[in-house]
Amino acid sequence: MDIASLQTLAANNDWLAIMPELLLGCLALALLVLEIILPAKLHSRLPAVALLGVLALLVFQLLGFTAGFAEQESFNGLLVHSREGQVMRVFFLLAALLVGVISTISLAKQKLPHTEFYHILLVVTAAMMLLVQSNHFVMLFVALETVTIGLYILVSYFRSRPLTLEAGLKYLIMGALSSSILLFGIVLLYGVAGNPELPGHTASAMNLDSLHAFLAANRHNFLASIGIVLVLSGVAFKIAAFPFQIWVPDVYQGAPTPVTAFLAVASKGAGFLVLLVLARTFSPYAWLLAPVLTLMAGATLLFGSLGALTQHNVKRLMGLSGVSHAGFLLMGVVAAGTQSMAIGAIYFYLFAYLLASFAVFGVMALVAGPDDADQEISHYAGLAKDSPFLALVLAIGLGSLAGIPPLAGFMGKLFIFIAAFKAGLYGLLAVAIVGVVISSYYYFSWIRAAFFSSGTSSDGEATARPARTPVSFTAGLVLSLLAFGTVLLGLYQGVLGQWLNTR
Amino acid sequence: MGSFLFDFFAIFTVICAVGTVVNKNAVNAAMCFLLCLVGVAGLFVQLDAYLLAFLLLLVYAGAVVALFLFIIMLLDVQGKSAxxxxxxxxxxxxxxxxxxxxxxxxxxxxxHLDAPNPNYASGVGAALKPYAYQLFTLYLLPVQIMGFLLLIAMLGVIVLSKKIDPAEGAK
Missing domain, CATH: 1.20.5 (Single alpha-helices involved in coiled-coils or other helix-helix interfaces)
Structure with missing residues (x-):
């Protein structure tokens, strides 16, 4: 390897293209430095610094700050700045901002260090933003590991609780297992694609474009198909698709509420984006992908809906209902194999899911007592009387998750169903409709507890529940914006809808 | 000669791997694992992957197995409870x-795995110098991200293991 070609390689490292991620990393480092140099009484301001920084980055991103790099490769093909990547940058920044706001509520109820939480949150967000733009297995794996290791820490953050520790340990073991399966698949694909005996072999099989070209030249290689199944299994762990969803209820229950929200929304969103990128790379193996993903989607839908029916803990319920949402999204991924509008539908669904989930998780953080894992549906009894505002936000969020018209969740499901219908997935559609019917049952039993239950048992004794927390101005503003966004996005799809149609 | 060395290291590795699994004493199992890694390193040397062989010895045999032994001795695990x-x-x-x-x-x-083509050049990771060149040009961004990964891992260890001081937390 001569110096000139190394210089070209080095010159292609275009740091400006990943400005939002760099700034996020700098902000995270600045938080740690500020904690050292500022006097102790100013430390309570640090979360606000982090949140304002993320808000500023979000505004810059929305103003088209990095638009000059759209549809270009950088870092010698490690990253591709697709238009989808730009949308997902906004998605993750928004998710980080909302998690930050909910964290201020939840962390206030615990005696734990705050700055490190926001530092890790920002680093994980930046890694997610890089993950969805990566076009190379090395980049993809490194970003994915950064996300996962950050989440191990965040999940076990309230470490004085036994349930949280259990959740952290389970997530660590399942995460390590899924990473090793993913890595095994990657290595198999790399090995097969580098075999000089096969047509179209390539020395740079880690690059997804080269791998796609190799797979197109060998459409029925046995080892490559094993590699593909292993890689898909590794990603299925991250999106909690059946049969890799077993960790969800315990981890969602034990993790702090904001982290549960982060896992449910941002981590799942990142997983689906990776899945879309991989499905595009593996498209020559559609004979294998389509049946595997279809079966997975159907089983995920049914498992999530049926599992959530029996739950009394709202965090477990959100986890299992999240599994069924993963099923709807997987149906979109299957449809995306033939219908390009399904990709737009997946993005719309993700945004609708983000707004509704954070509305619900925000209310959950406010209703929760000092024991974060102990959040029963019965605690919501009489919420409509105590705090009509929270009850309304909860109803809008849950209604959207259940898919009640005219809320955003309904439109999201509708778009996915239309895409699946166009792709001719009638069997899967039937399963999905059953899933919707079952899911409305458990969402409505939660709404019923909030609106129609008085909070007293039959013999007139009040059921034990944590004291209501007063809603701060910021939390109230954020929650009303989320509820408003959910209603608005259901009635008028605006820019997002346009973007959907132009696909 | 090459065939003899391959057979020797392959059999040695498998015997040590079996020893790791069947040994009831945890310390002996860890030592078998160490020898197993030495055998794999020997196989790598025959593939001209000297860097990989030495990394395996340094990182796994040196650091990871030492950590295993340290933990085993710390917990004082004995082989009695089968x-x-x-x-x-x-x-x-x-x-x-x-x-x-x-x-x-x-x-x-x-x-089916065919015999490797002798004309096929060895990979960039086979020797240290090209490996380092790649690391600091093509893979510079992943290396930087690994820096952040190690930082949050370190912070995580501190946050999760630090003693909770009730007076400090109450502020």
Whole structure:
């Protein structure tokens, strides 16, 4: 390897293209430095610094700050700045901002260090933003590991609780297992694609474009198909698709509420984006992908809906209902194999899911007592009387998750169903409709507890529940914006809808 | 000569791997694992992957197994409590072994690994210098991200293991 070609390689490292991620990393480092140099009484301001920084980055991103790099490769093909990547940058920044706001509520109820939480949150967000733009297995794996290791820490953050520790340990073991399966698949694909005996072999099989070209030249290689199944299994762990969803209820229950929200929304969103990128790379193996993903989607839908029916803990319920949402999204991924509008539908669904989930998780953080894992549906009894505002936000969020018209969740499901219908997935559609019917049952039993239950048992004794927390101005503003966004996005799809149609 | 060395290291590795699994004393099992890694390193040397062989020795044999031994001695685990197999775990083991056997058979029938082409150049990771060049040009961004990964891992260890001081937390 001569110096000139190394210089070209080095010159292609275009740091400006990943400005939002760099700034996020700098902000995270600045938080740690500020904690050292500022006097102790100013430390309570640090979360606000982090949140304002993320808000500023979000505004810059929305103003088209990095638009000059759209549809270009950088870092010698490690990253591709697709238009989808730009949308997902906004998605993750928004998710980080909302998690930050909910964290201020939840962390206030615990005696734990705050700055490190926001530092890790920002680093994980930046890694997610890089993950969805990566076009190379090395980049993809490194970003994915950064996300996962950050989440191990965040999940076990309230470490004085036994349930949280259990959740952290389970997530660590399942995460390590899924990473090793993913890595095994990657290595198999790399090995097969580098075999000089096969047509179209390539020395740079880690690059997804080269791998796609190799797979197109060998459409029925046995080892490559094993590699593909292993890689898909590794990603299925991250999106909690059946049969890799077993960790969800315990981890969602034990993790702090904001982290549960982060896992449910941002981590799942990142997983689906990776899945879309991989499905595009593996498209020559559609004979294998389509049946595997279809079966997975159907089983995920049914498992999530049926599992959530029996739950009394709202965090477990959100986890299992999240599994069924993963099923709807997987149906979109299957449809995306033939219908390009399904990709737009997946993005719309993700945004609708983000707004509704954070509305619900925000209310959950406010209703929760000092024991974060102990959040029963019965605690919501009489919420409509105590705090009509929270009850309304909860109803809008849950209604959207259940898919009640005219809320955003309904439109999201509708778009996915239309895409699946166009792709001719009638069997899967039937399963999905059953899933919707079952899911409305458990969402409505939660709404019923909030609106129609008085909070007293039959013999007139009040059921034990944590004291209501007063809603701060910021939390109230954020929650009303989320509820408003959910209603608005259901009635008028605006820019997002346009973007959907132009696909 | 090459064939003899390959046979020697391959058999040595497998014997040590079996020793790791069947040894009831945890310290002896860890030592067998160490020898197993030495055998794999020997195989790598025959593939001209000197860097990989030395990394394996330094990182795994040097650091990871030392850590294992340290933990084993810290916990003072003795080989006395042999776990008796229950029916369920025996069934699970039989199924797993069956799957492995099916996988190996289908691999032997369907998958085929031809002899490597002697004209094929060795990879960039075979020696230290090209490896380092790649690391600091092509893979600079992943290396930087690894820096952040190590930072949050370190912070995580501190946050999760620091003693909670109630007076400090109450502020």
């Amino acid at each position: 776990v008796s197999f229950r029916r369920l775990s025996t069934a699970a083991a039989v199924i797993a072994a069956g799957l492995l056997a099916v996988g190996l058979c289908s691999f032997a029938i369907h998958g």
